[in-house]
Amino acid sequence: MEREAVKKMKEGKDDVLDIVDTTIDMGKYVDAVRDPGAGAISTFIGTTRDTFQNKEVIELQYEAYKPMAILELKKICTLARSKWSLIGIAVAHRLGTVPIGEESxxxxxxxxxxxxxxxxxxxxxxxxxxxxxxxxKEVYSNGEVWKENAEFLQRAQVRS
Amino acid sequence: METDDGQQAGAPVDGAMMDKNKVVRVKVLLFARARELVGRSQVDLAVKEGATTAECVAELTKQFPALEIMRNSVVVALNFDYVTEPVMVKEGDEMAIIPPISGG
Known part of the structure; x- marks a missing residue:
């Protein structure tokens, strides 16, 4: 029993990776990484902005390649665990229409x-x-644009 | 390494097993702007046996010329993994056209 407990602590908690269609229940994910052995829980919240280059954004629409997104998140968690000593990791991304100011x-x-x-x-x-x-996709009063992350474009250059 | 009849071992064996008339069917998934340009989220593509992911993209672009404008900006995933160079596709593979992502 004791050995199991030590093993569990060394391996950390299972990663919690979700892609959701509704509001992200942040408390649920904080609780998922909460642990008696943890001295810190760090969080990042990405929220949707109302303007882009002085254009008013009306709403944002997200879509995902769900099974691959979960697999990529899993790879990122494995990489993170190889670089730092971590106990729990939880990541949630929201899809569909996300109103301005809410968590994506x-x-x-x-x-x-x-x-x-x-x-x-x-x-x-x-x-x-x-x-x-x-x-x-950002939807403006006079059009819409699929956004492109600089982080992806930089890596795509390396890929090709 | 050469065999008695002078043929190189290896590649010709694979080649002999390949039937030029045989087709393999690949499920192609389209997302974001690529989906909007094609007007569909999935296309079942038939390509010659031995075709690569790059040849699948070429065939897809031939069938849906609207994709031409983003041909240089998309990357491809085969069976849920990014491919960095052309990979031969197999019957039943799932290939995804990944336009520049914007998650977060």
Whole structure:
């Protein structure tokens, strides 16, 4: 029993990766990484902005290649765990129409010491923007645009 | 390495197994702007056996010329993995056309 507990602590908690169609329940994901052994929980909240280059954004629409998005998130978690000492990782991304000012993405990471979870949290959002197949369309009063993450374009240059 | 009749071993064996008339069917998924340009989220593509992901993209663009404008900006995923160079497709593979992503 004791050995199991030590093993569990070394391996950390299972990653919680969700793609949801409704409001992100942030408390649920914080609780998913909460742990008696954790001295820190770091979070990142991505919210939808109301303007882009002085144009008023009316709404944002997200879509995903769901099975691949989950697999890519899983790879990012594995990479993060190889770089930092982490206990729990939870990532949730919202799809469909997201009203202005609401959460589109939420990340929670727990660790024994804060530096690991803070650094990992930044790494996870940067990697998500570079490789997780999710798309966002901004709808303006006079048109719409599919956005393109700079992080993806930089990596695509390396790919080709 | 050469065999008695002077043929190189390896590649010709694969080649012999390949039937030029045989087709493989690949499920192609389209997202975001690519989906809007084609007007469909899925296309069942038939290509010659031995065709690569790059040849699938070429065939898809031939069938849906609207895709031409984003041909240089899309990347391809085969069975849920990004491909960095052309890979031969197999019957039943799932190929995804990935326009520049914008998650987050």
């Amino acid at each position: 993405v939420f990340i929670a990471v727990s660790s024994v010491h804060r530096k690991d979870s803070l650094d990992a949290c930044q790494f996870i959002i940067d990697e998500l923007k570079a490789r997780v197949p999710i798309w966002k």
